[in-house]
Amino acid sequence: MEEHENSRCENCIIRQINSFKALKKEELKQMSDHKETRKVKKGEILFKEGERLSGVYCVRSGISKLSKLSDNGKDQIVKLAGKGEVLGQRSLITSEQTNLSATALEDMDVCYIPKNHIQESLMQNPVFTNTVLKRMASELKTADHTIVNMAQKSVRQRLARGLLYLGDSFGTDEDGFLYLQLSRSNLADIVGTATELLIRTLTKLKKEGAVSISGKRIKLEDKKLLYAIAEGI
Amino acid sequence: MEEHENSRCENCIIRQINSFKALKKEELKQMSDHKETRKVKKGEILFKEGERLSGVYCVRSGISKLSKLSDNGKDQIVKLAGKGEVLGQRSLITSEQTNLSATALEDMDVCYIPKNHIQESLMQNPVFTNTVLKRMASELKTADHTIVNMAQKSVRQRLARGLLYLGDSFGTDEDGFLYLQLSRSNLADIVGTATELLIRTLTKLKKEGAVSISGKRIKLEDKKLLYAIAEGI
């Protein structure tokens, strides 16, 4: 079966934006020969919290949410992962079951890479290991920041910050609306509150002119105000 | 200047419980020749959020808090670090300023290790890098869990969990009281709430028989109850 050149890891543009850029020609070839491209429909689950993964997913396009179920039955979205992110890496490194579930928020294209290739490179390519380590350290910093926000900030503050984050991470469409259209329920799961309160808080931001809303579509009208809200009170 | 054998990294027992066990003889020797032992008094600050570190601290004894200031002026304790922990590693890996402050909660003995030795080993010793990576991945998992707890659980639940954590991490004294005696204010900064509410919540746990209290000293009387509270409502 002959593959088109573009579908080979060696030529994949995604590689420019993640740790895989530190891999050697030989490793990429190996990886490419054993990878498996896969389409994931919006709403589909890539993996569930508690599963053991036999590989990682490299996101080529589309956005997914990484979430964790709390004891009280509510979902908390810990992170949104788009193009270039590698899903499942953490649990592969520690050889544990995943602690998060991954669900597609849009149709996605992903590459599945069996774990042995990643693990070999982690053992034998120090540059790669270092790159992964740097990413992990950076994620840890973000996580610490999130902990403080969750513990110390109000729903209003967290929502303002969340909206800015959505803008920064995934940009806007031609009309200036946030590219990623989340349901109110998903937004609530990012902010860490109930859907009802999320809706009320969002409505208030709209009345204050910080955002405008058209159905699922949200536009950040006054980023400075949002920023001030996120910091202050 | 002649050093006692025990004060050399090669013989340090701490090495058994952190990433340094993956270092080679030669690296340890180098490290030992350039380390600097230091005593830190209770209340003293090892480093402040935003500083640039020129090395890491290896904790030989004593416990420190790693905290971050929120925009609203409140401190959030992100982690408690005791014997064997290496402080400042994350910011060293990403070559950034620290995102956390480290303060001694007890008198401490620490070793200061200049960064170049760590960085060299990270570049040249894949086993060491891998060990650090594993630790970092593990911390990230914990952090994700904390995010969910902060976002989804009540102060009561978080306090119950926090007390169990203190017991598990630092043990109890001969009378069964938690070894680490924190001020109510520090406890509040762990749980992520105001001191007043922390006191009230703690008092309630006492009335319910989950804990007993004698000044700063806290005894976990009914761990199962605490566990149930942490999970349920």
Added chain:
DNA sequence: ATTGTCAACTGACAAAAATCATCTTTTAAG
């Protein structure tokens, strides 16, 4: 056309948490 489902929204109320004021106890300093 009818039904059913689901997401978005609203009102009313209850519970949780923050805030402010005050008082007591403990601790540290002179």
Added chain:
DNA sequence: CTTAAAAGATGATTTTTGTCAGTTGACAAT
């Protein structure tokens, strides 16, 4: 020992958040 300062504790009040019940509107299935 005395005194000042800090930590601990409690009451009263306000604000924030959660919960329950119900309405509306869009859309798909029949």
